[in-house]
Amino acid sequence: MAGDHAGGRRDRGRNRSHDADAVPAAHVGWRTYLRSLGPGLVTGASDDDPSGIATYSQAGAQFGYSLAWSALLTLPLTVAIQEICDRTALATGRSLGEVCRQRFGRGGRSVLTVLLVALMVANTANIAADLLAIGAGMNLLHAGPIWVWALIAGAAITVGLVLGSFELISRVFRYLCLSLLAYLVVLFVAHVDWGAVAVHTVVPQIRWSTEYLGVLIAVLGTTLSPYLYFWQTAHRVEEEVEKEVEEEVEEAADDGTADVASTPRAATPLKYRRRAVAEHKKRTSRFDVFVGMSLSNVVMFAIIVATAATLGQNGSTEINSAADAAASLEPIAGQTSKVLFALGFIGTGILAVPVLAAAASVGLAGLHDKEWGFSRSPREAPVFYALVVAGTLGGTALSLLGVNPIRMLIIVAIVNGIATTPFLVTVMLVSADRRLMGDFRNGKLATTFGWLTVAVMTAGTAAVFITGGV
Numbered sequence: 001m002a003g004d005h006a007g008g009r010r011d012r013g014r015n016r017s018h019d020a021d022a023v024p025a026a027h028v029g030w031r032t033y034l035r036s037l038g039p040g041l042v043t044g045a046s047d048d049d050p051s052g053i054a055t056y057s058q059a060g061a062q063f064g065y066s067l068a069w070s071a072l073l074t075l076p077l078t079v080a081i082q083e084i085c086d087r088t089a090l091a092t093g094r095s096l097g098e099v100c101r102q103r104f105g106r107g108g109r110s111v112l113t114v115l116l117v118a119l120m121v122a123n124t125a126n127i128a129a130d131l132l133a134i135g136a137g138m139n140l141l142h143a144g145p146i147w148v149w150a151l152i153a154g155a156a157i158t159v160g161l162v163l164g165s166f167e168l169i170s171r172v173f174r175y176l177c178l179s180l181l182a183y184l185v186v187l188f189v190a191h192v193d194w195g196a197v198a199v200h201t202v203v204p205q206i207r208w209s210t211e212y213l214g215v216l217i218a219v220l221g222t223t224l225s226p227y228l229y230f231w232q233t234a235h236r237v238e239e240e241v242e243k244e245v246e247e248e249v250e251e252a253a254d255d256g257t258a259d260v261a262s263t264p265r266a267a268t269p270l271k272y273r274r275r276a277v278a279e280h281k282k283r284t285s286r287f288d289v290f291v292g293m294s295l296s297n298v299v300m301f302a303i304i305v306a307t308a309a310t311l312g313q314n315g316s317t318e319i320n321s322a323a324d325a326a327a328s329l330e331p332i333a334g335q336t337s338k339v340l341f342a343l344g345f346i347g348t349g350i351l352a353v354p355v356l357a358a359a360a361s362v363g364l365a366g367l368h369d370k371e372w373g374f375s376r377s378p379r380e381a382p383v384f385y386a387l388v389v390a391g392t393l394g395g396t397a398l399s400l401l402g403v404n405p406i407r408m409l410i411i412v413a414i415v416n417g418i419a420t421t422p423f424l425v426t427v428m429l430v431s432a433d434r435r436l437m438g439d440f441r442n443g444k445l446a447t448t449f450g451w452l453t454v455a456v457m458t459a460g461t462a463a464v465f466i467t468g469g470v
Contacts (some may be wrong), residue, residue, distance in 0.1 A: 036284035037291060038170065039235035042351070043082060043228055044292025045177040048299045049352030050133030050345055051126050052222045053183075056300050059215050062309030063207070065193075065200040067219065068308070070299035072201055074223045077307050077456065078293045080449035081224065081424065082232050084431045084442060086289050089233035090281060091440035093240070093267040096233040096430070097366025103430050112367055115422055119226055120360035120391060122415050125393025127356050130349040135399075137345030140338060147400055152398030157353050161388055162378060167242065169354070169374055170235075179347020180299045182340040187302040190309040195303055217460045221416035224298060224457065226423040227359035234362040236285070239374055251454055261465035271438045284438070288377075353392065361387035424454045 059067040085096065092099050100112055134153045135146035143149065161169070206212070244267065270278040358374070365372035372384035427456040428450045432442045442450065 011404055012092035026383060026448040029091055033284055033287050036288050037289055038174070038289035039232060040082065040285065040290070041177055041295070042170075042235060042292070042355070043232045043289075044078075044294070044296035045173075045180055045348070045350045046231070046355040047078070047223060047225070047228060047293070047296040048180055048183075048303075049126070049356070050130045050349050051352075052300065053133075053303060053344065053348065054129075055215070055218045055222045056303040057307045057311075059219055060304040060309075061311035062215060063212060064308045064312040065305065066205050066207070066212075067216065068197055068201045068301065068304055069204040070216065070219050070223075071297050071304065073204075073456070074220065074300070075294065075297040076449055077453040078223060078297065079290055079440070081427065082293050082445060083289045084227065084427060084446055084450055085229045085232040086236055086285055086441055087282065087446075088427070088431045088437065089236040089267075090240070090285060091270050091437045093237065093269040094233075094367045095237050095362055095372070096230050096427070097363040098230070098434060099233075099366075099430050100426060101367050101369060103433055103436060109367060111422075112426065113364065115361050115419065116363045116367065119423075120364070120387070120459055123227055123356040123418070124391050124394045125362055127353050127391060127396065130352050130356070131395060133345045134349035136466050137342040137349070140342035140345075148398040151396060153350065153353070154392060154399065157350065158389055158392040158396070160385035161354055161357070161374065161392065162385060165375070170239065173351060173354075176347050176351040177295075179344055180295060182344040182347070183299050183302045185336075186340050186344075187306045189340075190306045192305055192309040201301075209444055213460070213463050217418075217463070219300075220457060220460050221420060223296070224420050224424075224453065225416045226420055227356055227362070229361040229423060230359040231355050232289075233357065234366075234373070237267045237301065238375055241373075242375060244268060266364075269438075270440055278440075306404075353395070357388045357391035357395075361391065367405045401417055421457045421461060423452060424450075424457060428454065 058122050059070075088096065089097060094102075097116075101109060104112065129152040134145060135148070135150035138144060138149040139146045167368075206216075270281065273281070361384050362372050364370075364387060365381070368383075370383040371381040374382060378385040428442070428447075431437060431450070432447065434441055
């Protein structure tokens with residue numbers, strides 16, 4: 001992830017011929033699309049963090065199959081919003097925070113600063129709960145006390161983010177995505193009434209009660225969390241910068257010139273690439289986003305259905321800890337389900353904590369013209385790293401205070417649901433700006449689904465307030 005206030009760096013990127021970016025006909029098959037999986041896949045996987053798992057488990061346990069339809073609703077909405085964010089990063093070569101600095105005046109930037117600070121606070125609480133979920137997962141595997149593993153995980157992740165390279169972090173993230181497969185296995189271990197699932201998925205049965213609407217907005221809030229928008233753009237820009245630096249190293253080696261890899265700069269916007277290359281990049285990146293968000297929603301559906309088929313059918317309507325969600329499955333679906341849930345907590349928690357810590361940090365650093373990115377050293381991006389460390393260590397400290405992680409996760413999900421609307425409006429205004437996006441601004445389909453997402457989140461939040469859910 002790279003900042004752009006060094007004008008020379010950006011101009012240098014714009015003036016590249018991009019001969020190395022040509023798309024050979026032999027490399028545009030399915031392998032190319034598989035190799036393109038990265039930021040979209042990681043963002044989708046991080047969406048199913050322990051906060052999401054807790055919320056989806058509570059939805060299934062409390063309301064059975066009646067919230068299964070929410071996965072069908074959120075799929076096109078999450079795909080649309082994340083594609084818009086991803087395309088914004090590609091079109092501008094900048095993170096969402098940096099683009100917002102360009103798009104809005106002082107008043108707008110002040111409002112966004114307040115919103116991002118609030119997001120950072122919510123993310124810190126989320127980090128605490130995720131660390132506790134990691135500890136709970138280890139405890140379920142009889143590896144030791146929850147607080148010990150929460151502390152170890154918090155410290156290890158903090159050190160890894162400060163000392164690790166972006167390439168290493170990115171590779172680890174991709175492997176952690178595999179942890180989500182645990183929840184798909186749980187779905188098939190449980191005894192599911194697929195006829196009832198089909199009916200509740202296709203025909204929404206909305207209950208106009210405070211409890212139902214509160215859980216629904218929590219589900220929407222954790223699935224469409226604002227931190228995902230900032231992470232998607234940042235990770236995409238970071239990856240593009242890494243690829244361009246690699247290309248320059250190869251070119252330098254071929255030409256016998258000096259190594260230029262030590263010169264970080266912004267990613268090259270699509271409008272400065274060859275048209276065929278730009279379109280290919282847009283298609284493969286869109287595939288990456290679609291796969292990531294589809295996986296996210298399938299896992300969401302699996303968790304709701306699995307807990308509905310087990311806890312929801314046995315009078316278990318309240319989940320008081322991360323351990324409860326997994327342990328209470330054991331007498332119903334067997335030891336395998338308990339272990340798989342535990343592994344899911346551990347893997348998704350380790351994946352989500354860095355994303356949560358980095359998302360608002362990227363937004364604030366970019367909005368205020370500060371260097372940012374894991375590909376930079378702490379000396380090059382001190383503000384960014386200070387914010388990241390504050391988030392991870394703050395979450396670690398909070399995790400040791402004995403709070404109820406599941407309750408806190410659901411509260412954070414509701415807060416995210418309420419805060420999502422202004423961030424969604426920001427994304428839509430930025431991505432529709434011709435001056436910033438050029439020919440890659442939103443089309444009719446993206447505009448329709450983007451504003452539909454705004455309408456759904458606004459209506460859901462209003463319904464919760466009207467019924468007294470907040």
